[in-house]
Structures are given as structure tokens and as C-alpha cells.
Amino acid sequence: LQGLPGGGLNIGFEAVDRHATTALRDRTALRFVSRSLPAIDLSFVELTRQTNRFANVLRGLGVGQGDRLFVLAGRIPELYVAVLGALKNGTVVTPMFSAFGPEPIATRINLGAGQVLVTTDALYKRKVRSMREQMPTLRHVLLVAEDGGITHEPGTLDLATLMHDASDEFSTVATQPDDPALLHFTSGTTGTPKGALHVHGAVVTHFATGRYALDLHPEDRFWCTADPGWVTGTSYGIIAPLLHGVTSLIYREEFDAERWYSLLEQERISVWYTAPTAIRMLMKSGLALARRHSYPALRFVASVGEPLNPEAVWWGKEALGLPIHDNWWQTETGGIMIANTPAFDIKPGSMGRPLPGIEAFIVEHLEAEGEPPRVRIIDAPDVEGELALKAGWPSMFRGYLNNEARYRKCFDGDLYLTGDLARVDADGYFWFVGRADDVIKSAGHLIGPFEVESVLMEHPAVAEAGVIGKPDPVVGEVVKAFVSLKDGHAPDEVLRMDILAHARKRLGAAVAPKEIAFLPVLPRTRSGKIMRRLLKARELGLPEGDTSTLEGGA
Ligand code: AMP
Numbered sequence: 394l395q396g397l398p399g400g401g402l403n404i405g406f407e408a409v410d411r412h413a414t415t416a417l418r419d420r421t422a423l424r425f426v427s428r429s430l431p432a433i434d435l436s437f438v439e440l441t442r443q444t445n446r447f448a449n450v451l452r453g454l455g456v457g458q459g460d461r462l463f464v465l466a467g468r469i470p471e472l473y474v475a476v477l478g479a480l481k482n483g484t485v486v487t488p489m490f491s492a493f494g495p496e497p498i499a500t501r502i503n504l505g506a507g508q509v510l511v512t513t514d515a516l517y518k519r520k521v522r523s524m525r526e527q528m529p530t531l532r533h534v535l536l537v538a539e540d541g542g543i544t545h546e547p548g549t550l551d552l553a554t555l556m557h558d559a560s561d562e563f564s565t566v567a568t569q570p571d572d573p574a575l576l577h578f579t580s581g582t583t584g585t586p587k588g589a590l591h592v593h594g595a596v597v598t599h600f601a602t603g604r605y606a607l608d609l610h611p612e613d614r615f616w617c618t619a620d621p622g623w624v625t626g627t628s629y630g631i632i633a634p635l636l637h638g639v640t641s642l643i644y645r646e647e648f649d650a651e652r653w654y655s656l657l658e659q660e661r662i663s664v665w666y667t668a669p670t671a672i673r674m675l676m677k678s679g680l681a682l683a684r685r686h687s688y689p690a691l692r693f694v695a696s697v698g699e700p701l702n703p704e705a706v707w708w709g710k711e712a713l714g715l716p717i718h719d720n721w722w723q724t725e726t727g728g729i730m731i732a733n734t735p736a737f738d739i740k741p742g743s744m745g746r747p748l749p750g751i752e753a754f755i756v757e758h759l760e761a762e763g764e765p766p767r768v769r770i771i772d773a774p775d776v777e778g779e780l781a782l783k784a785g786w787p788s789m790f791r792g793y794l795n796n797e798a799r800y801r802k803c804f805d806g807d808l809y810l811t812g813d814l815a816r817v818d819a820d821g822y823f824w825f826v827g828r829a830d831d832v833i834k835s836a837g838h839l840i841g842p843f844e845v846e847s848v849l850m851e852h853p854a855v856a857e858a859g860v861i862g863k864p865d866p867v868v869g870e871v872v873k874a875f876v877s878l879k880d881g882h883a884p885d886e887v888l889r890m891d892i893l894a895h896a897r898k899r900l901g902a903a904v905a906p907k908e909i910a911f912l913p914v915l916p917r918t919r920s921g922k923i924m925r926r927l928l929k930a931r932e933l934g935l936p937e938g939d940t941s942t943l944e945g946g947a
Pocket of ligand 1: 720811834
């Protein structure tokens, strides 16, 4: 890392501009591959020019440092150019999943007071246009024409025209390490999603973890399979490989076992970063398929997002010739914290050990729920407790947007409490146990039950809704909803399909429930909260635990 020539630190400069004046300038930075379109290679110098143009487009629109830009798109070049160009302009960026429905999109833009949205004409028409009136902060919508042409959609601007007219010279804004850079939304148990705010100084973690956890070196060809709508797809799908001058593959379509194996082979991927759900899907497709290809360039494979079963670690060895290195982190940490690195033996089933500079602990809570957290470090191996990190690493989130109280609740003194349960063994390896809350992890993505319940409640027949994660062998958990109906509605198949369709339309397929069950009433606490834990225990046939707060009759 270098810092800006006149002082300051900017992720965009470190990832892109810095390389444009070195021997790396003509190396491919980003390589976009898709089934139906020719591959697009952007060199570091070309990426510098395009991100300069985009930064100038923002400046021309009066969008400056600290303003907020959202991106809603598939993995198209314009997404990457917009994210990096915005960072260079000091504008705070939020990439969103293109699979989100209108509701999660509008919720996030409103929470983040987004002024600019970059999206495609098709996504705009399908998901944004009808909600536009309900997003009062949104001043500019920049559209990418899906067919590469020009868009003519009232109330929007054509991005290609703006880019064409903008200069490709730009002097990156002198942001400071503590200036906001990225806003990533993550789901909690209650309330709306939380916007975790990250700063330009996070680039130090992106760089260090790219080296220590993923072993990136300039000659590598790297593939991170995560979408930038998830923090992994930004920290490691965009930033970390560019920092290391590495060529990154971006596959534009969704999972396909045969295609993924071909890409690993044909694109000569040397370092691969993927996720347990994908690995389980590959395992399902059988070893024979994996062995139809060979992977001589591949030298390191890592996984993140959910627990990686020991069988999956060994499957890697059989199918790809390499064991899979699990690592752990979360939206709030901004980068990898705990990892099975190339430097140490893997313990299959373990998340690994804290990276250099990271101190991790298992803690127990001393206070009752609802009080400010007070914890004590458990100074013994193999005891289950909450995973905590010593605060202060460079990519630590600096707040939940507009929710200082919620942020403060994550800390006890200089310990950050992760919300995950784990234990540590005598060799210092951490083992994941579960989450301390009701948040659902489906195909690697966190889904807040409240966001789903709120949309179900909009349906005219629904009186109340409770949403849980139901264990699933491939995606970890699927979203299951329990609903009770208003008087005069019968719990039949037609209604079930209608509620499912409503949820899918509003939330998008990635977030909507896969299953709906009708109940006459939902179990509630005396204070009126739906007891999701009890719904889950009943669903799984597990002991119901403490039901002393259960409202009578449910
Ligand atoms: P997100 O903020 O969406 O990236 O989700 C972070 C959460 O994913 C963590 O708090 C964990 O619950 C889970 N997670 C991430 N990595 C791992 C892992 N290696 N093993 C088990 N759970 C993980």
C-alpha cells in the first residue's frame, strides 16, 4: 500500500490507480466471463480510466464525498467500475443483490438515504420504478442498457452517454483512513436491516488478509465466487485481489457444476475462494464430473460463510487435489479474522486460528438479556461461549447507520461481540457452534426474520407471521414461515400459493420463504414477541426449552 501522493488513504487509489503507473498497468485486472457473451478483459490502466470517468460523472451530477451511491446489478463491468469510481470520489457505496425484490431494495436505499442508484434498464423497470415515489432521497438513477445501447426511461440518465462525455482524468479524493467508504447491510433478528459502515482504512485489512489468509501473489489468477451484494464479493471479489495486482475472474451467471469446473480449468485459476453451499452442490453432482477436468494451476482453495463440514474439506482433496481452507468473518468485521491459512495444518471442521494482529476470545455473559453487555473471557479450552474480538482492527465497522445504541450493544469495553457461538481448542483453533440469535443463514446469506414477517403481514389474509430457518442439507437453512389467518380466511392450498407469490414478488426469490405452514395462533411471549425459537423447536421435534414466558393458550 502506498497512500495518496498528497496524503490520505483511498481504497480506489490503492486498488486501481496505484498499478496504472507500474509494470502491472497492462495486466488484466478484471476478466468478465459469461456463457452468452464474449469475455471482457479490463487492464489496470483501462480500469483506471473508466473509474476516472465514473468519478467525473458523479462530480458532474454534484455527487461528492460522503454522499451515498447504491448499485443494483448482476456482475457486469459497470458495477465494478461504479463501485471503484465512487470510492475514488469519496462517495460511500452499497452494492445490492440483483435478486432482491422491490421491498428490500427500497428499504435499504431509504435507510441509507441513497442519492444515486446505478442499475440496469431491466432491473429498473421490474423492481425500482414502481417504488420510486417512496424513495425521496434518490436524486439520480443511472441506467445501464442491457443490450449495450442507450436507455430512454423517464426520470433516469443513460450511463453510457454520461461516461462517454466524461473525462478519463481524475484526481482521487484525499480521503482519510477514518472516512466512510462502504455501507453493507446485514440482517438482525428484529427491526430493519442494519447498515454497517466501513472506512477507507479497511484497505489495510483487505491487503493483509489477501496475503495471509488467501496467499495472493501478483502472478495469481483468482476467482471469488461471491456476489458483490454480499460483503465477501466486495472485500474479496473486488478490492483484495486488485490490491495485490492479481487478475480476478468474474463469472456473470449463477452456479452450474460443470461450468464451474471448466472455468477452474480453462481460466487457470490458482486461488479460489468460494462457499459451503456451492461446495455441497458440487459434492452432490458427483466426483466423476470433477474428474472430467484437471486443475494443475490451482494451488489454494478457501471457503467462507457457513460451517464447512470435515467431509467437504476432504472432498476438496479428492475432487480438486487440494483440501479446502475454511475461514470466518462477518459483515461487521469487513475482512477475514479467523482462518485456516497456508501456514498451518488444517483442522477439518474448524474455522482456523486468528490472523496476525487479530485477538479472538470466547466469552460468557454475566448479565441478563436486555441489559448492556457485560462479559468475561473464558480462559479454558473447549468451553462454548460467544466469539469476541479485541476491537481496533482496521476494517472494523464504525457504526450501524443511524443506530448508535445498537452499535454500542456490540461492545463490552474493547471487546466486540460477534453474535456467534464458538469454542477454542488447546491449539488455538476456533470451532463454530451456532448463532446466538434467530437470524437465518440460507445459501450463505443472512436473512432477518423480521423483514420477511413484515412482508407476509401485508397480505390481506395474514394476521401474524413467524419465520425460522429450517435446516437443509445443501443451502444450510431454508426460510420457513408460519402464519395465522384473519377471520374469514380458510387455510387452503390456493391461499398458501397466493401468500408465497406475494412474498416472492415483494422480497425476491433469495429472501422469500420456501415453505408456509398455517397455525391457528402463533406462540408469543407475554410481552407479545413471537417465539421463533419455539416454532423452530416444534418444527424440528426438539425439546421446547424454557417456556415460562409463553403467553397462555398458545
Ligand atoms: P455475513 O455478515 O452475511 O457475512 O454473515 C456472517 C455470519 O456467517 C457469521 O456471523 C457466522 O454466523 C456465519 N459464518 C461466516 N463464516 C463462517 C464459517 N467459516 N463457519 C461458520 N459460520 C460462518
